[in-house]
Amino acid sequence: MSVTFVLNDKSTTLNAPDDKPLLWALREDANLVGTKYGCGIAVCGACTVHVDGVPTRSCVTPCSAIAGKSVTTIEAIGSKSPGGFNAVQKAWIEHQVPQCGYCQSGFIMAATALLEKTPEPTDDEINAAITNLCRCGTYPAMRAAIKKAAQLKKAGA
Ligand code: FES
Ligand code: FES
Incomplete structure:
Protein backbone atom coordinates (compact mmCIF):
# COMPACT_ATOMS: atom_id res chain seq x y z
CA MET A 1 0.00 0.00 0.00
CA THR A 73 9.04 17.22 11.13
CA ILE A 74 11.94 18.67 13.09
CA GLU A 75 13.97 18.74 9.86
CA ALA A 76 11.72 21.47 8.43
CA ILE A 77 10.27 23.27 11.44
CA GLY A 78 12.70 26.16 11.03
CA SER A 79 12.90 26.17 7.25
CA LYS A 80 10.79 29.31 6.83
CA SER A 81 12.63 31.28 9.51
CA PRO A 82 15.69 33.48 9.04
CA GLY A 83 18.82 31.35 9.36
CA GLY A 84 16.82 28.11 9.16
CA PHE A 85 15.97 28.02 12.86
CA ASN A 86 12.65 29.11 14.32
CA ALA A 87 12.30 31.13 17.53
CA VAL A 88 12.11 27.99 19.68
CA GLN A 89 15.27 26.54 18.17
CA LYS A 90 17.11 29.85 18.62
CA ALA A 91 16.03 30.06 22.26
CA TRP A 92 17.00 26.41 22.77
CA ILE A 93 20.52 27.18 21.58
CA GLU A 94 20.74 30.37 23.67
CA HIS A 95 19.67 28.50 26.82
CA GLN A 96 21.75 25.40 25.97
CA VAL A 97 18.73 23.25 26.79
CA PRO A 98 19.76 19.75 25.61
CA GLN A 99 21.62 17.30 27.79
CA CYS A 100 21.73 13.93 25.99
CA GLY A 101 19.43 15.46 23.38
CA TYR A 102 17.33 12.39 22.68
CA CYS A 103 13.98 13.90 23.64
CA GLN A 104 14.64 17.36 22.30
CA SER A 105 13.22 17.26 18.81
CA GLY A 106 9.89 16.19 20.27
CA PHE A 107 9.97 19.02 22.79
CA ILE A 108 10.82 21.59 20.12
CA MET A 109 7.88 20.41 18.01
CA ALA A 110 5.56 20.58 21.03
CA ALA A 111 6.86 24.01 22.10
CA THR A 112 6.53 25.42 18.59
CA ALA A 113 2.90 24.31 18.44
CA LEU A 114 2.21 25.73 21.91
CA LEU A 115 3.48 29.19 20.93
CA GLU A 116 1.24 29.21 17.85
CA LYS A 117 -1.79 28.83 20.11
CA THR A 118 -0.56 30.57 23.25
CA PRO A 119 1.97 33.30 22.39
CA GLU A 120 3.00 34.02 26.00
CA PRO A 121 2.47 30.86 28.04
CA THR A 122 2.84 30.72 31.82
CA ASP A 123 4.66 27.85 33.53
CA ASP A 124 1.29 26.22 34.24
CA GLU A 125 0.24 26.53 30.60
CA ILE A 126 3.59 25.07 29.48
CA ASN A 127 3.26 22.17 31.90
CA ALA A 128 -0.32 21.49 30.85
CA ALA A 129 0.35 21.66 27.11
CA ILE A 130 3.66 19.84 26.92
CA THR A 131 3.43 16.35 28.36
CA ASN A 132 6.67 15.08 26.81
CA LEU A 133 9.20 13.35 29.07
CA CYS A 134 12.88 14.19 29.50
CA ARG A 135 14.86 11.78 31.60
CA CYS A 136 17.75 14.26 31.80
CA GLY A 137 15.44 16.68 33.62
CA THR A 138 15.82 19.68 31.33
CA TYR A 139 12.36 21.00 32.22
CA PRO A 140 13.49 24.26 33.94
CA ALA A 141 15.76 25.15 31.00
CA MET A 142 12.98 24.31 28.56
CA ARG A 143 10.48 26.53 30.33
CA ALA A 144 12.99 29.39 30.29
CA ALA A 145 13.70 28.79 26.60
CA ILE A 146 10.00 28.75 25.72
CA LYS A 147 9.58 32.14 27.39
CA LYS A 148 12.61 33.45 25.50
CA ALA A 149 11.17 32.03 22.27
CA ALA A 150 7.93 33.89 22.97
CA GLN A 151 9.90 37.15 23.17
CA LEU A 152 11.86 36.34 19.99
CA LYS A 153 8.66 35.49 18.16
CA LYS A 154 7.05 38.73 19.27
CA ALA A 155 10.11 40.57 17.93
CA GLY A 156 9.69 38.83 14.57
CA ALA A 157 12.28 36.02 14.83
S1 FES B 1 7.79 7.16 21.09
FE1 FES B 1 5.88 8.10 20.68
S2 FES B 1 5.24 8.91 22.57
FE2 FES B 1 7.06 7.81 23.04
S1 FES C 1 17.87 15.77 27.09
FE1 FES C 1 18.20 13.67 27.59
S2 FES C 1 16.22 12.79 27.67
FE2 FES C 1 15.86 14.91 27.45
Missing part, protein backbone atom coordinates in the same frame (compact mmCIF):
# COMPACT_ATOMS: atom_id res chain seq x y z
CA SER A 2 1.06 3.59 -0.38
CA VAL A 3 0.14 6.85 1.27
CA THR A 4 0.25 10.30 -0.31
CA PHE A 5 0.53 13.36 1.88
CA VAL A 6 2.45 16.61 2.18
CA LEU A 7 5.72 16.08 3.99
CA ASN A 8 7.67 19.18 4.93
CA ASP A 9 5.86 21.18 2.23
CA LYS A 10 6.41 18.63 -0.55
CA SER A 11 3.83 16.24 -1.93
CA THR A 12 5.12 12.79 -1.03
CA THR A 13 4.09 9.21 -1.64
CA LEU A 14 5.56 6.52 0.59
CA ASN A 15 5.18 2.81 0.02
CA ALA A 16 4.14 1.72 3.48
CA PRO A 17 1.41 -0.49 4.93
CA ASP A 18 -1.67 1.37 6.17
CA ASP A 19 -0.97 0.32 9.74
CA LYS A 20 2.72 1.25 9.75
CA PRO A 21 3.30 3.93 12.39
CA LEU A 22 4.11 7.30 10.85
CA LEU A 23 7.25 7.40 13.02
CA TRP A 24 8.73 4.41 11.23
CA ALA A 25 7.59 5.57 7.80
CA LEU A 26 9.40 8.86 8.42
CA ARG A 27 12.56 7.18 9.70
CA GLU A 28 12.75 4.18 7.37
CA ASP A 29 10.95 5.26 4.20
CA ALA A 30 11.53 9.03 4.13
CA ASN A 31 14.99 8.90 5.75
CA LEU A 32 14.03 11.60 8.26
CA VAL A 33 15.60 10.38 11.47
CA GLY A 34 15.25 13.51 13.60
CA THR A 35 11.96 12.17 14.96
CA LYS A 36 12.81 9.72 17.73
CA TYR A 37 11.44 6.49 19.13
CA GLY A 38 11.15 6.49 22.89
CA CYS A 39 8.26 4.43 24.24
CA GLY A 40 6.08 3.52 21.28
CA ILE A 41 2.91 3.94 23.35
CA ALA A 42 2.15 7.67 23.12
CA VAL A 43 3.65 8.52 26.50
CA CYS A 44 7.07 10.15 26.08
CA GLY A 45 6.56 12.50 23.12
CA ALA A 46 9.99 11.85 21.56
CA CYS A 47 8.18 11.07 18.29
CA THR A 48 6.19 14.33 18.13
CA VAL A 49 5.56 15.78 14.66
CA HIS A 50 2.94 18.25 13.45
CA VAL A 51 -0.02 16.89 11.49
CA ASP A 52 -1.92 19.83 10.01
CA GLY A 53 -0.18 21.95 12.64
CA VAL A 54 -1.24 19.82 15.60
CA PRO A 55 1.48 18.16 17.72
CA THR A 56 0.99 14.44 17.21
CA ARG A 57 2.59 11.28 18.62
CA SER A 58 3.77 9.66 15.40
CA CYS A 59 4.49 6.30 17.08
CA VAL A 60 0.76 5.62 17.40
CA THR A 61 -0.39 7.38 14.22
CA PRO A 62 -0.89 4.90 11.37
CA CYS A 63 0.07 5.96 7.87
CA SER A 64 -3.58 5.57 6.83
CA ALA A 65 -4.44 8.48 9.14
CA ILE A 66 -2.20 10.98 7.37
CA ALA A 67 -3.39 10.53 3.78
CA GLY A 68 -3.95 13.98 2.29
CA LYS A 69 -2.66 15.75 5.39
CA SER A 70 0.35 17.96 5.96
CA VAL A 71 3.13 16.59 8.16
CA THR A 72 6.01 18.71 9.44
